[in-house]
Every structure is written in structure tokens, then in C-alpha cells.
Amino acid sequence: MQEEFPMIQIMDQNGKITDTSYIDQIDKSLVQQFYRQLICMRAFDQKAINLQRQGRLGTYPGFEGQEAAQVGSALALEEDDWMLPTYRDHAASITFGKSYNILSSWNGRVEGNLPPKGKNILPPSVPIATQLPIAAGIAMANKYKNSSQAVIAYFGDGATSEGDFHEGLNFASVFQAPVVFFNQNNQYAISTPIWKQMHSETIAQKSIAYEIPGIRIDGNDIFAAYFETKKALERARNGEGPSLIEAVTWRYGAHTTADDPTKYRNQKEENEKRRQNDPVTRLERFMKAYGFWDEKLAEQIKGEIKEEIDGAVKVLETMPPANVNDIYDYMFEKPTWTLEQQKEEYINHLRGER
């Protein structure tokens, strides 16, 4: 099956363009956009992990190593497309336009779930694979309304074992719904390696069962992530139905800050090997080789990013206390009497008016 689903690469590990079919679409502004967003997301992730270590943020799931897959695919979207991320897809969400307030969700703030106005970004899905049938449904509605909006749904390798994965793909396939199922195969579901997750060689091949296009891309190659996702989204928009993309990648760090990967893998050795294939380094190599590198600009971007992220942390840390009313006020459009009564009793209790 590996032969039938070869790993698609546009740029190799040394930053060399090996597939020239997109060469005329690769220009300075695209490359700079890639670069800026990649290093920005890496800095964001590192900051979040540091904040957690300093006790300024709750448990946090990092994505270092997966930046190219997330940023590349998210940049391929049109403004009004729909995105369904998981808890690990902050880079995709932020790239697509979500504010850094996403951080606050790791401090237990519902504000972190809210999309910017008019932006179709769902909150991070915590229960594994459950967002996939929903993505199919959103896409079905787009088709019903003759809307040109497409949908992208993110999920990990572990998610492919859940029934919801298959149900989502099957629905999308039966109804030829405009959705791209974007898998990040980061090799591990918490501690369970991919070879214990499934007997099949690739995730892409699971598309055969649903007779939808399935491809396997080098998830550390931002060009592959961008151009292949764009193609799949265009297919969706043209009424050609769903597709499945397996982006093969690697997360360097722990599943979350509460997890210790040294218990289940040879962390140091593996990571050293993987650093050779780092998504950011690869883009830098490409930029240097093809005349896109601009040291001064890189420094300037780094400065801007630092400011941006420090600003986001400041916003996080100066948020007003969470509003107790929020517990009750969003269950239904109009609260039921049970909620009204429960809220009143509790607010009275807080006021000491028992």
C-alpha cells in the first residue's frame, strides 16, 4: 500500500524543490507568509509550554514539529470556509484567523472557544474524532445551499480507530460533501504508536473504502501541505466531493504538558533524527537556496512576533475574572426555569443572602 500511496513531496529535506509543477505559484509573498507564520506558531507553542511550566497556564498540548502541516493547510483556506480543529491545532486555528485568545481555553476560560466574528472556526474538539461527522454535516449544508464554502476537519492518527472517523467519511462520501479530512499522522496517540493503532500501512489508504481521493503527503513540507490542501479544497468547491489527506509528521514534545514521553519512546535520539527534517529548518534551507532569504527581514519578523506573542500573554493575564453568570446563561437561547432557579439560588448564596 505504501507504493500506492507514495509520500508526496514538493520540497525535499534539503529544501530543494523536487516537484516543479507549482514553481510559478511560489513567490516572495507566499514564501514570506509561510516563514512568518511557521516561526510565529513555533514561538507561540514554546511560549505556551513555558507559561505552563511557570504555572501561568493549565495543561497544554503542544504541536511543535507539526507547524508545516497546520499552517500550510490553513493558509490554503478561503476566508469564509469552515474549520474544525482538535485540541492540538492551535497553529491551524490561529493561522486561519483565530485570535490568540485560544490560549485562555487552557486556563479554563470559555472565551478561548469563541471564533472571531463571522469566522467559521469551531472550538477545539476534545472527544476524539467526534468532529468528523459534524464536518460532513456542515459540508452537506453547504452543498444544500449551493454555497462555495468548503470545510476542513483536523484529526490525529489515533482518531482513525474511532467509529466517528468512518461514519464521518462515509457520510461525506455518500453525500459527496465538500469537506477535506486532514489527518496529522504524528505517529503517536498519547503513548500508542501508529503500528499498534492500526494494521494498515497508511492512513491515506482508508480512503479506498469510501472511494474518495486519498493522498499521503510529507507533513513537514509546507509546500505539500499548502498546495495539496488547496487542490482538495478546490475539488470540494467544484462539487467533486470529499477527500482525505494524511500528513506524515512528528510531534517532538509530550502529548500534553501532563505527559512524559520518555516512558514510551526514545525521546532524545528520535528527536535528534527528526530535527534533520524539521519543517522550519527545511523552509529556511529552501529560502537560502532559492534566493528568498533576507537576514534583516528575518530578524525584523522575529521581533514583531515576540511583540505579538507578549501582547497575547498580556491579554491572557489581564483578563477580568470569569463571569459566574456564564455558567448558566448559554445552555439554551432562553434559560429554563430550572436554570433560572439554580442561578438565582447560587448568586444569592454568593451574596451571602441565604
Next chain:
Amino acid sequence: MITISKTKQLTLIQAITDGMRTMLEEKEEVVVLGEDVGKNGGVFRATDGLQEEFGEKRVFDTPLSEAGIIGSSIGMAMNGLLPVAEIQFLGFIYPAYEQIMTHATRMRYRTKGSFTVPLVIRAPYGAGVRAPEIHSDSMEALFTHMPGIKVVCPSNPYDAKGLLISAIEDPDPVLFLEPLRLYRAVRGEVPEEKYEIEIGKGKYLREGDDATVIAWGAMVPVAMKAAEQAADKGISCDVIDLRTLYPIDKAIIAESVKKTGRCVVVHEAPATGGLGNDIISIVNDTSFLYMKSPIERVTGADVHVPFWALEEHNIPTPARVTDAIYKVIHF
């Protein structure tokens, strides 16, 4: 001003079909989906003729996947449609339980209203038709315990149409339980036009002074029969059809129980953790000092619906309800 509306005689299931038809006609956003709902018109024929009338785009068959049906309906509902999803039997909703619990009921909550899920899930429920295993479950309390979903359960054609229309108009998820035992057992006058019955409001079906009998769905005729039999012995009962199981009509319970001072709750679901307990707690909160005797519950046992050779032994009967009425009277 008196408006005289045209009515037709419909069974409960025909009234449900009529409710869907009314809304399919009125709003292009309404879609009806589920297993076999198209050409076949649903296993109980609830969607009979709707695909023919409205086309496959509006009324369509889905793959056999409850999580898929509810998951995709959540997506459609979030993206501007008004899906009415049929689950063939309530007992088959369990694979979709996760979708309902993890997304449908909490999308509004977790996004402070940025995304909402105006979804209706229709499911026939209950025992008494000698169906195979799992086909007879009435696990409504699994859903009334679930924050963020309304649960509705009509017992007659008029209420069925009005409540279904309200459910479709409701901006939040609604589970619409259909007492399959009553699908064709009751007939009634149903207005031809659109009308709504407020979700959250119960109804007096019979008025009396000695005891309050509370029931819903398939247990309503049982409660009515028991009240008639009690009347022969000179005991007059209020019979309340709750109609909505979440949020329950607290006011009607309080009003009736304050008047009668006695209460019997009837449900076919298992006793433990059942809705009867919530009703007792409402009485406790609102009318404890009016009570002349402890509240009686007549319910199914804490068992799965028995295979049908024995199922009648687990469904409350009028005789068991009258026993409970006598017990609260002669305490």
C-alpha cells in the same frame, strides 16, 4: 374573535407526518433525514409520502449510522439548516449518545452562543408492541439528565403536531419522543394549519379533587383508565399529561398537588434515576406542606424491557395505578 380552523381526523403518527409536512412547506431550511425515511417512509411510516412530495434533497435516506445521522445533523444545524433526524427506535440512539452529549447539547454553551444547534431528533420509544430486544426502551431520563437538550413526549395527535412544530421552531436541540404504542391507537381532530404548543407546558386531561396522577406519552391512556376506574369508587383525580419532560411544568404540578394533597407518578422507564424522582422533588419544593400522604410511583422495574413474553408484567397497568391511587387515598 373566533377563528374556526379546518381540522382532520388523524392518528398520532399521521399528525407527526403532518407536522413535518407543514414545516417542510414553510421553511426551505427544514430537512428530514434518517434510515429508510425516504421511499420507505420510515419503518413506522412517519415520513410517508414526504420524499415524493418534497424531493430527495429535502427528505433523504442516510447510511445506517446513528452517530453519522446525529453528527451530520449537528453540522447541518450549525450551518443554517433545520434538520429533523429520525432514529428508528430510541433503543438505537445509544451509538449517537456521544454526539448528542459531547456536541449537540454543548455547542451553544461552549461558544457562548456563537454556534447553536437547532436540531430535532425524533425517536419512537416504549414497550407494549411485542417488539424484539432493544426496540422497546424508554430511557428518557438519560436525556433529561443531559444538560442542554429539551425532551418532549406527546400522547395524542393534536399535541403531537403542535409540539413537533414547536420543536422544529426551537433554537435548541429537542428530543421528540414518540410513544410507538399509541401511533395508531389514538385518533383526534388536528387543525390543518400550523400551530404551536409551548414546550414546557403540561395539560390537565381530567380534573378532580382527591389525587393527582402524572403521566406522559404511552402512560397517559393507562393513567386515564385508572382515573376512570377510581371514579367508579367515588375518587376523583386530576390527570396531568406532562407533554414536556425537560423542562418540566413545575407550575401545573404544584397547582394540582396543592389542591389534591396526593400524588401518583406513572412511567414505564426503570424506577431508579427515573423522572418520577424529579417530580417528587418538585412536589417537595413546591407543595410539601399540602401533602396528605407520601407520593407513589408506578414504574417499570430496574430491568431492561423484558423479552416480550413478559413485557406486560413490567409496563404499568391501570390496575397497578389504581392500587397506587387507593394507597395515597387510604394512607
